[in-house]
Amino acid sequence: MKEPVVLIPGLACDARLFRHQLLHLSLHRPVMVVQPQGATVEEMSAALLPQLPPRSVLVGVGLGGDxxxxxxxxxxDGFSRIVxxxxxPLSEAPAIxxxxxxRMVAARSGRLFQAVAEEYPTADMGPNRARIEALLRDMAEHLGEGVYLRQQKAxxxxxxxxxxLRxxxxxxxxxxxxLDTLVPPRRHEFVAELMPFATLHMIEGVGHLLPLEAPEAVTTALEEFLRGPMLLR
Incomplete structure (x- = not known):
């Protein structure tokens, strides 16, 4: 049986972030989306770990990657691959x-979508900006202010x-x-250099929300990666 894939959305996002990947990856292997719960990254991972199938592939975006x-x-030793x-992966700089x-003050005062819009710069989103903004609004409203605030604190x-990583x-x-201004290319290069068996793939012309801005390119990269050999330990 092929390795199951576990998709973990980023801040203020739900399973719809992975719509294209769910549609295509699930044709060939088990795929599940898990929504992190908790006030810290450590609480989120502790709550998720017992729910996950053994030797699964972890795929996380932003907060989901953390x-x-x-x-x-x-x-x-519990997972076969990671994306x-x-x-x-570094702790947050004080200024950020x-x-x-x-943004948390805005969310508490009823301006949740304004806060989310400031989270993800529209200049990075490319030609599908209007569609992505509408989906971000829907996902943020679905998850609610409380989830957004906990995720921000995390x-x-x-x-x-x-x-x-090492x-x-x-x-x-x-x-x-x-074009990502939140996690720039040099940070991705740094991560790939630290990991012993990492492959770096940068997608041109898009910013931070890759599964929405370049869904086909992300799915193709995932499928190629999943076809690669596993490490025997």
């Missing part, structure tokens, strides 16, 4: 953490995972957008 890394930290999309406070307090003796795919 959760995937913390799952790997907890169980280095980090638009993921910053402070900027999140203003991003502020996320752990530095450099040690996990210890990850499994195939890894690092996917980034060349």
């Amino acid at each position: 959760v995937a890394l913390d799952l790997l930290r907890r169980s280095l 980090l999309i638009s993921t910053d 953490a402070a900027a999140r406070e203003a 991003m502020q307090r996320r752990p530095d995972q450099q040690k996990t 210890r990850a003796m499994i195939p890894a795919l690092i996917l980034g957008g060349r």
Whole structure:
């Protein structure tokens, strides 16, 4: 049986982030989407770990990638591969953490979508900007203010995972957008250099929300990666 794939959405996103990947990957293997629950990355990974099938493939976007890394930290032998999309594995810089406070104030005052819109710069989104913005609004409203606030706090307090990256003796795919201003290309290159068995794939002309901005390219990269050999340990 092929390895099951576990998809973990990013901040203010639900399963619709992975619509294209769900449609295509599920034709050939088991696929599940898990929504992180908790106030910290560590709480989220601790709650998810018992739910996941053994030897699965972790695929995370942004916050979802941070959760995937913390799952790997907890169980280095429990997963067969990992894909980090638009993921910053370092702890948050104080200036960026402070900027999140203003967005949380906006969310608490009834301006949730304004906060989410400020989270994801529209200039990075390419020609499908209007469609992506509409979907972001729907996903944020579906998840609600409480989830958004907990996820923001988790991003502020996320752990530095450099040690996990170095210890990850499994195939890894690092996917980034060349126009991403939130996790720039140099950060993706840094992550790939730290991981012993990582492949870096940068997608031209798109920014941070790769599964929405370049769904076909992301699915193709995932399918090629999943066809690659597993490491025997």
